[in-house]
Amino acid sequence: xxxxxxxxxxxxxxxxxxxxxxxxxxxxxxxxxxxxxxxxxxxxxxxxxxxxxxxxxxxxxxxxxxxxxxxxxxxxxxxxxxxxxxxxxxxxxxxxxxxxxxxxxxxxxxxxxxxxxxxxxxxxxxxxxxxxxxxxxxxxxxxxxxxxxxxxxxxxxxxxxxxxxxxxxxxxxxxxxxxxxxxxxxxxxxxxxxxxxxxxxxxxxxxxxxxxxxxxxxxxxxxxxxxxxxxxxxxxxxxxxxxxxxxxx
Numbered sequence: 001x002x003x004x005x006x007x008x009x010x011x012x013x014x015x016x017x018x019x020x021x022x023x024x025x026x027x028x029x030x031x032x033x034x035x036x037x038x039x040x041x042x043x044x045x046x047x048x049x050x051x052x053x054x055x056x057x058x059x060x061x062x063x064x065x066x067x068x069x070x071x072x073x074x075x076x077x078x079x080x081x082x083x084x085x086x087x088x089x090x091x092x093x094x095x096x097x098x099x100x101x102x103x104x105x106x107x108x109x110x111x112x113x114x115x116x117x118x119x120x121x122x123x124x125x126x127x128x129x130x131x132x133x134x135x136x137x138x139x140x141x142x143x144x145x146x147x148x149x150x151x152x153x154x155x156x157x158x159x160x161x162x163x164x165x166x167x168x169x170x171x172x173x174x175x176x177x178x179x180x181x182x183x184x185x186x187x188x189x190x191x192x193x194x195x196x197x198x199x200x201x202x203x204x205x206x207x208x209x210x211x212x213x214x215x216x217x218x219x220x221x222x223x224x225x226x227x228x229x230x231x232x233x234x235x236x237x238x239x240x241x242x243x244x245x246x247x248x249x
Contacts, residue, residue: 010051011023015055016061017042017064018041018047018049018060018061018062019042020038020054022037022038023036023037023038024036024037024038024048035050035051036048036049037050041061042061043061045064089136090136094123094127097143098119101119110222114180114181117150117151117153118152120152120155123153123155134158141160142160142161145157145158146158177204177218178204182226183228183232184208184209184210184227184228184229185208185216186206187204187205190203191205191215201218203215203217208231212229
């Protein structure tokens with residue numbers, strides 16, 4: 001505050017939850033003297049606050065307001081999905097399953113959503129419905145599709161299983177990609193490896209959307225290197241030539 005100026009009295013004034021009771025000793029900061037005031041908070045606490053902080057609305061309480069707001073915000077987050085607060089494991093499993101089924105950016109989407117594996121509408125739209133059917137997640141377990149490991153996430157086909165139970169469930173079909181879709185290719189059945197094949201990877205007979213059937217390396221489909229019988233590349237080449245011919249002077 002400039003020398004020679006005096007702070008107007010704030011005694012009796014109320015600033016949100018703080019009521020000014022009396023003048024307090026001034027506080028020196030960076031060579032300047034700051035006026036301070038003794039205030040009583042609505043909760044009963046007595047605090048000393050700078051006058052400038054009171055007038056600007058920077059300080060509104062003894063700190064009780066922030067604590068209450070933080071507590072209320074935490075309560076809203078924790079109860080957003082009903083039992084999520086006390087069943088963190090179940091909630092996380094629900095969210096993860098939805099990500100695998102519906103988020104193309106999820107790294108596990110090719111093995112789930114891209115294969116047509118989905119979650120029933122009731123579970124998809126409501127954690128409460130999922131929790132009602134599945135209950136809390138026991139320790140050391142995760143969500144497992146059983147008895148049909150190729151089926152959907154839905155009542156009657158899900159359980160909480162430990163790592164050994166899941167391993168037994170998946171071992172039967174971990175290499176079977178029948179029915180999977182990769183781009184334009186639908187996997188029909190296992191195919192013999194071509195004589196001229198350069199790899200020992202498994203081959204699968206696939207039907208392209210154009211109707212052509214072709215034996216394709218499983219690894220190349222998983223990596224996204226092969227997504228059609230070749231028709232997609234031919235279409236791209238034709239479109240590129242048309243574009244070049246149309247813009248050529």
